[in-house]
Amino acid sequence: MLDRQNYLKVKLFLKYSRDIHGRSSLQISNDFEHLKALLLWAGSQQVGSAHAFNTSLTDFLFQNVEKGLDQAELQSILNTNQRFLLWMKAIFPVEFQNIRLNWIVKISEISNGKEVII
């Protein structure tokens, strides 16, 4: 079972994106699909301790997406997750105090040598 608090935070982020940043319904829908990867990656753990997870988000995506991802799609997913984590760190500074800004910035980098399935 996934952690409900993570889901509620994602929903809050999507609401903020729509109301404050004026993102369209289609963009919100795409963002939610991208953030589902983060929710599955976190599983029953809090996103606030994401830096301590055993596998990186990129590795998780490579392992679990069966149909394959092209590089642009993968980068898009990672960028959305990075935006979410940056927003989370700004909104919930205490809960996310253990996650360094540097770690969040690096989350969208695809490691060299990774095979991208097209």
Next chain:
Amino acid sequence: MSENQNSSNCRISRNVLIKAPGLLPMLYTPREIAEDLDVPETTLRDWLNHGAPHSRDESNHIWIDGKQFAAWVDSQRNARKKPTHPLQAGEGFCMRCNAIVKIKDGEIRSVKGHLSHLKGKCPICGGIVNRGIWNAGSSELPQG
């Protein structure tokens, strides 16, 4: 604390059929599921009354497991499909009896290309029963 009331088939929209597999393996409230599937909450509660899987906690709040719900939606789609019965050799559909029957006194004549026409009588009502058959690999055609 799982509860299932009267289980009957529900009309599920195509939109829901597409979105339901994307539900996450977690407990949702009815409102959250309704938002994610883009259906009114009243519709969702109607589905719960018609047997959609859900449970109640000690405070009597309803919780819905996303994966179980997605499986239920899929089962509703399959339940609406009518069972098929491919016609066997020598069988045809009698329009009078509205049933599959074994054709009596069947005659086969070639129509065009790979298609042949099997014409015979219904053993029940005696009416004429017609059936189109493919020449290639059909066991109804005289061999050799």
